[in-house]
Amino acid sequence: MEGSKFDFVTAADMSMLVDFYELTMCASYFESRREEMAVFDVFIRRLPPHRSYFVFAGLEQVLWFLENVKFTSEHIEFLRKKRFKQDFLEYLKKFRFTGEVWAMPEGTIVFPEEPLIRITAPIIEAQLVETFILNTVNLQTMLTTKASRVVCAAQGRPVIEFGLRRTHGMDAGMKAARCSYIAGAEGTSNVLAGMKYGIPVFGTMAHSFILAFENENDSFKAFVKTFPDGSTLLIDTYDDLKGAENAAEIAEQLEANGHRLSAVRLDSGDLLSLSKSVRRILDGHGLDYVKIFASGDLDEYAVDELIRKGAEIDAFGVGTRMSTSNDRPYVDIVYKLSGRIENGMYAPSMKLSKGKPTLPGIKQVFRRRNSKGQYVEDTIGLDDEKVEGEPLLRKVMEDGHVTCRMPSLEEIRASVAENLSTLPEKYRRLRGALKYPVRLSRKLQQVRRQLAKELKRNARISLN
């Protein structure tokens, strides 16, 4: 059983979590003695169907990566076998990231084409960090965005993240808990996320627990003997309504001993009608304080429909579909060169590939609010341009060291809630949301036009 221990990606190995072409490009830059500064933007190309915004997340991990990335002698020895030359390997041995980073705060509501992170660094450094940055921001922005939709749909009812068994591995399991929490979930079932991030953990029992006893009642009794307060009993293993009666009996016994049952859980069947029947049963026993917790194949649409139809559900456990972002399990996020600085001179860059153009220039995003403080319009402009609105990109790293205070998860969570409430409802409804206006500034349009003209003039390029 040797090999498997390698499945745990350690901090020491994160530099190698890189697409091979980053290394081949860098080797060639190195040989060509390219030492200019490059400017790269992280941005999202487009909105998927049924999404109208993104919640930017993952910056904390990106900055930690940039501060700590390095190559070990094991890495160097591996790369030696892959055609890399000695002087480049020597360079990698001493590699550290020395660049400057501007970024939006985690939890910012963002839209396509807007730069989320801007990296300015010697071109080799800027290139080598691409893969990890994209991987991190892709995952966390996707998860936070999806979870924010579920939280919005629940209209204030608690949402607990239950996805660990179906997240894409261990890292995604941790990030699903982190991202759901900053999106407004109350907590997670993931115990390690509770320990490492301080996120509240929740959970009670599975069907197997019920099945392990002679009958449902015995299983309930055993459970509340161990946890007399705050328990949630799963009532759908055999028959939901009989289960609700059994749970009510338990709740009454607990009450008699000065304890209280917290909730019952429904995990299958028609949650709408079951929740109403179960509510009646519980209320019939005077157990109006016992809550109904629902789970099972939920997402924002199911939660929304249940609430609109008047389901008697007090809280939701949402797993697989939220924690895999099942209707769109990735974000069209990219990392693109927007310019180079050589001998103090800045030269913008852009790509003309069909359907995949990029924006040149050192850019800033300006967000304008109306008199009520609500978001009205964003403008992508140049960094040194005077544009109305709050500039969203801030300097967070200089010479490879973090220069900003890192917010706590609680702070990011509060800011997501604030930001979402500041985005007018018409731009964030689950279905048929309007497209939030994002325009390009006059100067940015100029730079783009002029660069396209130059590229076309270039003898080696014939554009159709």
Next chain:
Amino acid sequence: MEGSKFDFVTAADMSMLVDFYELTMCASYFESRREEMAVFDVFIRRLPPHRSYFVFAGLEQVLWFLENVKFTSEHIEFLRKKRFKQDFLEYLKKFRFTGEVWAMPEGTIVFPEEPLIRITAPIIEAQLVETFILNTVNLQTMLTTKASRVVCAAQGRPVIEFGLRRTHGMDAGMKAARCSYIAGAEGTSNVLAGMKYGIPVFGTMAHSFILAFENENDSFKAFVKTFPDGSTLLIDTYDDLKGAENAAEIAEQLEANGHRLSAVRLDSGDLLSLSKSVRRILDGHGLDYVKIFASGDLDEYAVDELIRKGAEIDAFGVGTRMSTSNDRPYVDIVYKLSGRIENGMYAPSMKLSKGKPTLPGIKQVFRRRNSKGQYVEDTIGLDDEKVEGEPLLRKVMEDGHVTCRMPSLEEIRASVAENLSTLPEKYRRLRGALKYPVRLSRKLQQVRRQLAKELKRNARISLN
């Protein structure tokens, strides 16, 4: 920057990558002095649309987890704050998995309801390992299945896994490489997967490399100076056909110096018509050996269509859609109690929840072949039943120790290829595949009928 280092899940922490309810259930089992053996099955509930089989993967990681899972004093201290009692915490301190495991070999073609792994262990141990097992098998089975479809669609043309920037985090990035490789991909762009698993790594250049030079030609020259042999030039940054001409020029210069360009890469636009035009350009320069490599939003359907329409593509780079299994980013995989053994007596269990029933009994899967060796039908039967066909579940662990030889990735890869070729085409075509027949043995049906009757007789359960 304190918190972020915790993002790396280490081997020491994997026991805590668990849903909280596993721990609460176990605490209650512990207090109830439940020491019987429990039998759990890992199985997949149903096929998603457009899938007709699964390729089982992840067993190596599951077994390594079971051999090594334990709780550290940091874990115990965290759990102490979460209402767990001292004697249970003492139990966890000494916890190790002592069970017996039967499983199908990695790379087996499997179908819904078939037990893939069967765990027999003291009930607390069997319960505590659920979350990690499901997470691992879900991810790897999903990825291997999806990749096998892409590999089949490519009809022998090499497929390279390019998904690292969009996989769900670091762990998924490693598993995407592992799973694509065992599914038949030629390699990956993930350098760490190359180092840790020995998978071939591939990759050349991104658009940013082209943009970093005055013009495309200069970028190509710089690259082949560093890598004169085996390079692939990306030709779509400005204009594909002009790019192909530039690449041809470079190839001719290389030839004059005794080197050879390996390929050109197309990453955007209409790959079908572009590939034909580019092939003509290359052939016009006598460069029939220069291959055309295509990438960009590919999946099994796109690859299939390109090949059917006669695209001149020699190899495919497939990323996001394959490595996130975008059309179905999870498997409906579950871990269900099928019985208990107390004082040497076996008692089957089953769950009657609507739409989520389970199969009781200690089960085996028997696969029948026809005279040509092709798979004909599976039967899920009882372990001690005499059923025609090869039994697929084998003992792989006893008293918590691996008892089988673990196959290498190469061996698993060969076995996937062999298994897929043994599954008749009608059961594995991309669209409209027939449902492979899986039946329940007579004895299993008997056990199920009888148990359902008993459950209904049970006074506490009123079934509708």
